Amino acid sequence: xxxxxxxxxxxxxxxxxxxxxxxxxxxxxxxxxxxxxxxxxxxxxxxxxxxxxxxxxxxxxxxxxxxxxxxxxxxxxxxxxxxxxxxxxxxxxxxxxxxxxxxxxxxxxxxxxxxxxxxxxxxxxxxxxxxxxxxxxxxxxxxxxxxxxxxxxxxxxxxxxxxxxxxxxxxxxxxxxxxxxxxxxxxxxxxxxxxxxxxxxxxxxxxxxxxxxxxxxxxxxxxxxxxxxxxxxxxxxxxxxxxxxxxxxxxxxxxxxxxxxxxxxxxxxxxxxxxxxxxxxxxxxxxxxxxxxxxxxxxxxxxxx
Amino acid sequence: xxxxxxxxxxxxxxxxxxxxxxxxxxxxxxxxxxxxxxxxxxxxxxxxxxxxxxxxxxxxxxxxxxxxxxxxxxxxxxxxxxxxxxxxxxxxxxxxxxxxxxxxxxxxxxxxxxxxxxxxxxxxxxxxxxxxxxxxxxxxxxxxxxxxxxxxxxxxxxxxxxxxxxxxxxxxxxxxxxxxxxxxxxxxxxxxxxxxxxxxxxxxxxxxxxxxxxxxxxxxxxxxxxxxxxxxxxxxxxxxxxxxxxxxxxxxxxxxxxxxxxxxxxxxxxxxxxxxxxxxxxxxxxxxxxxxxxxxxxxxxxxxx
Numbered sequence: 001x002x003x004x005x006x007x008x009x010x011x012x013x014x015x016x017x018x019x020x021x022x023x024x025x026x027x028x029x030x031x032x033x034x035x036x037x038x039x040x041x042x043x044x045x046x047x048x049x050x051x052x053x054x055x056x057x058x059x060x061x062x063x064x065x066x067x068x069x070x071x072x073x074x075x076x077x078x079x080x081x082x083x084x085x086x087x088x089x090x091x092x093x094x095x096x097x098x099x100x101x102x103x104x105x106x107x108x109x110x111x112x113x114x115x116x117x118x119x120x121x122x123x124x125x126x127x128x129x130x131x132x133x134x135x136x137x138x139x140x141x142x143x144x145x146x147x148x149x150x151x152x153x154x155x156x157x158x159x160x161x162x163x164x165x166x167x168x169x170x171x172x173x174x175x176x177x178x179x180x181x182x183x184x185x186x187x188x189x190x191x192x193x194x195x196x197x198x199x200x201x202x203x204x205x206x207x208x209x210x211x212x213x214x215x216x217x218x219x220x221x222x223x224x225x226x227x228x229x230x231x232x233x234x235x236x237x238x239x240x241x242x243x244x245x246x247x248x249x250x251x252x253x254x255x256x257x258x259x260x261x262x263x264x265x266x267x268x269x270x271x272x273x274x275x276x277x278x279x280x281x282x283x284x285x286x287x288x289x290x291x292x293x294x295x296x297x298x299x300x301x302x303x304x305x
Numbered sequence: 306x307x308x309x310x311x312x313x314x315x316x317x318x319x320x321x322x323x324x325x326x327x328x329x330x331x332x333x334x335x336x337x338x339x340x341x342x343x344x345x346x347x348x349x350x351x352x353x354x355x356x357x358x359x360x361x362x363x364x365x366x367x368x369x370x371x372x373x374x375x376x377x378x379x380x381x382x383x384x385x386x387x388x389x390x391x392x393x394x395x396x397x398x399x400x401x402x403x404x405x406x407x408x409x410x411x412x413x414x415x416x417x418x419x420x421x422x423x424x425x426x427x428x429x430x431x432x433x434x435x436x437x438x439x440x441x442x443x444x445x446x447x448x449x450x451x452x453x454x455x456x457x458x459x460x461x462x463x464x465x466x467x468x469x470x471x472x473x474x475x476x477x478x479x480x481x482x483x484x485x486x487x488x489x490x491x492x493x494x495x496x497x498x499x500x501x502x503x504x505x506x507x508x509x510x511x512x513x514x515x516x517x518x519x520x521x522x523x524x525x526x527x528x529x530x531x532x533x534x535x536x537x538x539x540x541x542x543x544x545x546x547x548x549x550x551x552x553x554x555x556x557x558x559x560x561x562x563x564x565x566x567x568x569x570x571x572x573x574x575x576x577x578x579x580x581x582x583x584x585x586x587x588x589x590x591x592x593x594x595x596x597x598x599x600x601x602x603x604x605x606x607x608x609x610x
Contacts, residue, residue, distance in 0.1 A: 038487055115529050172533045183373040183533035195522040204529050217500040224420050224509050227490035228477045247507040
């Protein structure tokens with residue numbers, strides 16, 4: 001349909017070939033592997049897969065700024081853990097909480113805010129906040145090869161989704177602008193909401209209580225709940241994405257599970273098992289057994305941002 | 306964009322005018338009330354709003370056939386309540402359970418089945434099963450004026466959703482064919498799923514435990530979770546839809562909440578408060594106070610099916 005080469009930021013190699021092959025197979029009308037557009041679903045993890053997550057997931061920087069704001073109104077907060085660790089950027093203490101507890105802390109900083117006001121606040125923050133390491137707006141920390149891949153899939157009739165452990169409303173504040181993914185195609189962790197009816201007007205208010213933490217097996221369950229189709233393609237970068245990748249890969253017909261390996265210290269970061277908030281270990285060690293295609297940031301991408 | 310009159314199955318009157326007016330206002334580029342297509346969301350209840358629910362919701366007939374199947378393998382079942390009442394079509398006993406418990410019973414009849422096998426079974430059942438009152442396939446029990454309305458909204462850039470207390474997977478088996486609504490735009494009640502990994506293959510198995518019952522306030526919460534936009538238009542037919550209607554109606558800008566009143570004993574059914582499984586009472590009594598537009602099946606529709 002277009003005469004340029006697809007995926008120009010991807011180097012020739014097994015990963016790019018596997019993507020082109022999957023798309024060719026499922027879109028070829030009349031072939032046994034043809035899949036109608038309605039069932040062409042691709043799911044992507046967000047942190048570390050679509051944009052960077054080093055030194056830690058970007059949503060935490062947003063939450064930390066919120067803690068600073070809250071502490072300025074209530075100075076006692078700065079003496080209490082885990083807020084003290086947040087204000088002192090004491091990553092060791094914070095990481096020891098673990099991924100879920102740290103996300104719960106982040107979510108709780110916006111308890112009492114409506115979902116609509118939250119998206120507004122996140123949008124405003126993202127308009128100017130800059131990444132401490134890459135010196136660019138956070139929302140410009142999306143990986144160019146992935147943005148190309150999302151577009152290529154959509155050109156071929158796929159619906160592209162985010163399926164992340166990150167907070168759903170935070171991602172909705174930038175997913176359309178950064179990735180071309182509309183709000184209803186963002187699936188993530190969520191807090192419980194309270195239905196408030198005051199003066200004939202309804203608001204939904206965030207509570208400091210987790211509704212769902214969208215990591216590991218929950219990614220597969222969330223796909224079933226929100227989408228109702230097993231994906232044809234899933235892309236992750238950590239063991240938290242393994243359940244989604246195996247769910248996808250073990251469907252019938254042509255399927256592809258991709259794993260981004262951050263092995264590029266020069267252009268982005270080199271890490272896997274040692275990243276305590278979201279380690280990559282089993283998915284890397286067992287990629288071959290599980291039919292997972294490993295993508296090397298260093299070898300497979302000719303540009304990162 | 307087309308020169309035929311929109312909504313030909315709708316009679317001229319306040320309801321049809323309110324719909325045309327909303328669409329004109331939110332699609333007029335440059336006007337203060339213009340809404341970009343990404344935020345043009347319309348949500349519809351299913352049972353009693355998009356298709357009929359008398360003498361009871363169609364999903365129950367599917368569950369009852371399943372109980373019959375299970376009882377043929379395990380005859381002791383036919384002596385135990387509530388299965389006895391199901392097999393004897395003892396509506397009085399069944400209705401006394403209440404809406405949520407009856408749906409939970411229906412959902413539990415498919416515990417142990419994967420979500421994919423369930424949709425397959427429901428699709429097969431719907432291919433031949435006929436409505437006892439209207440003598441037509443269940444999937445042909447959709448209201449023609451509503452199918453027209455869904456199409457009209459989509460032609461004007463809306464995304465159309467089902468937001469129902471019915472089981473999400475059951476509705477996904479027919480929503481595309483009956484209403485043109487794809488699986489991922491169906492939101493409903495759900496059971497918990499178990500992630501099963503056997504021989505390198507993942508299945509998601511339905512458990513006999515409720516995950517979410519999508520009625521009343523939960524409809525608004527589900528919209529926030531799954532869609533992330535407050536709808537411009539919501540359509541319901543019972544007090545179970547009131548929260549969604551008030552959430553929709555109280556958003557800023559042009560919004561419309563519609564309530565279908567079944568007042569047509571001749572062509573379909575006449576009922577409201579006395580339908581124990583899903584009564585219509587407050588929404589009808591307070592429609593004016595809540596800015597809800599009542600649609601009379603008898604007066605506003607010139608055809609039903």
